[in-house]
Amino acid sequence: MIHAWLPYVLCALLFSVGVYAVLSKKNLIKIIMGIIIAEYAVNLFLILLCWRKDGEAPILHPGAVGQVMVDPLPQALVLTSIVIGLATTAFLVAIAMRLHDRYGTYDITRIRELRG
Amino acid sequence: MAIHSDEGGMTLVVKTVTRLTVGLIFLYGVYIVLNGHLSPGGGFAGGVIIALSFMNLVLAFGGKKAVEIVKKNAVTAMESIGAILFLGIALLGFTEGGFFRSFLSQGETFKLISGGTIPLSNIAICIKVGAGLFGIFLTLMVLMGSERKEK
Numbered sequence: 001m002i003h004a005w006l007p008y009v010l011c012a013l014l015f016s017v018g019v020y021a022v023l024s025k026k027n028l029i030k031i032i033m034g035i036i037i038a039e040y041a042v043n044l045f046l047i048l049l050c051w052r053k054d055g056e057a058p059i060l061h062p063g064a065v066g067q068v069m070v071d072p073l074p075q076a077l078v079l080t081s082i083v084i085g086l087a088t089t090a091f092l093v094a095i096a097m098r099l100h101d102r103y104g105t106y107d108i109t110r111i112r113e114l115r116g
Numbered sequence: 117m118a119i120h121s122d123e124g125g126m127t128l129v130v131k132t133v134t135r136l137t138v139g140l141i142f143l144y145g146v147y148i149v150l151n152g153h154l155s156p157g158g159g160f161a162g163g164v165i166i167a168l169s170f171m172n173l174v175l176a177f178g179g180k181k182a183v184e185i186v187k188k189n190a191v192t193a194m195e196s197i198g199a200i201l202f203l204g205i206a207l208l209g210f211t212e213g214g215f216f217r218s219f220l221s222q223g224e225t226f227k228l229i230s231g232g233t234i235p236l237s238n239i240a241i242c243i244k245v246g247a248g249l250f251g252i253f254l255t256l257m258v259l260m261g262s263e264r265k266e267k
Contacts, residue, residue: 051262059156064225090252097259 007048015041028096028106035092038083043078050074125178134176141169145242152238153231159241167249179257188258191251198244201227205233205240 018041021034058072083091096106103111125131145165153159209217218232229235 057156059154060226061154083160088248090256096257097256114262 008045011041011045011048014044017041026107026109028099028111031108032089032092032096036085036089039081043081043085044083046074046078082085125176125244128177134172138169138172139177141172142166145169145246149238149242150228150235153176153234154226154228155195159243160239162238162243163245164249167246167253174253179261186256188251191247191254194247195244195251197241197248198240202237202242205236209233215256230252 015038017039018034018036022031023039025031025034050073052068052070052081055070056070060070099111100106105111127226145162145168146181147162148157148165149159149162152162206216208219209215212219216233220232220236222232
C-alpha cells in the first residue's frame, strides 16, 4: 500500500540531493548537474500535483472516451519548463567551457583571480 | 570553422552500431511528430529525437565530416524556416476568421489525417526544435574546438 504523501517526500528528497550538490561540490560540472536535478524535482512536483485517483493520461483515444483523466494544465506548464531548463543548461555549459578555457580547471576554489 | 576532430570520430564498433541505429532513431522521431495529434508526443518531443539522431552521427563520425554535410548556417536557416512556417499557419487562420483558426477540414476523428492544422503546426515545431537543438550542439562543438586550439 503506497501512501498518498510518499511521492511528495521522495520528490523533496530528490530536490535536497540537487541542493546538496550545488552547495557542497567543487567541480563546476557537478554543480550544473545539481541544478538540473533540483529543476527536475520541481517538474516532478508539478506533475504530481495534477494526479487524480484512477486518472488516465489526458489523451482522447477510442477506448477512453468519457473516462477520468488527470489535469493536463500542469503538464503543459512542465513542457514549457523543460524547454526553458534546456536553454539555461546550454547557457551554463557554455559559461563553464569558457571558464575552463581561461583557467584550465573546473574547480571553483581555483577560479578566483581576474585573468584574461 | 574550427571543429575538434583529431582522427574523425570513435572506434569501428561505435561507427558500425551508429550506422545501423541512426536511421531507426530518425524514423522514430518522424513517427512521433506525425502522430503528435493522436498519441503522446508531438512537435517538441519528435524534434528532440530527430536532433539526437544527428548528434549521434556527429559524435560517432567526428565533427568535421558532419559539419561538411550540415553547415551551421543551414541549421540557422532551418530554424528560421520552422518559426516562419508556424507563424504562417497561424496567420492563414485569418481566412477562416481568426488567429490559429483551422482552415483545413477536420477529418475523421482518431485517424492519421485529422485535427485540421495541428499536424502541420507539429511539423513546423519539429523543424524549429530539431534545428535549434542541433545548432546549440554544433555551437558547443565549435567552442570546444577553439578551446583545444588555444592550448
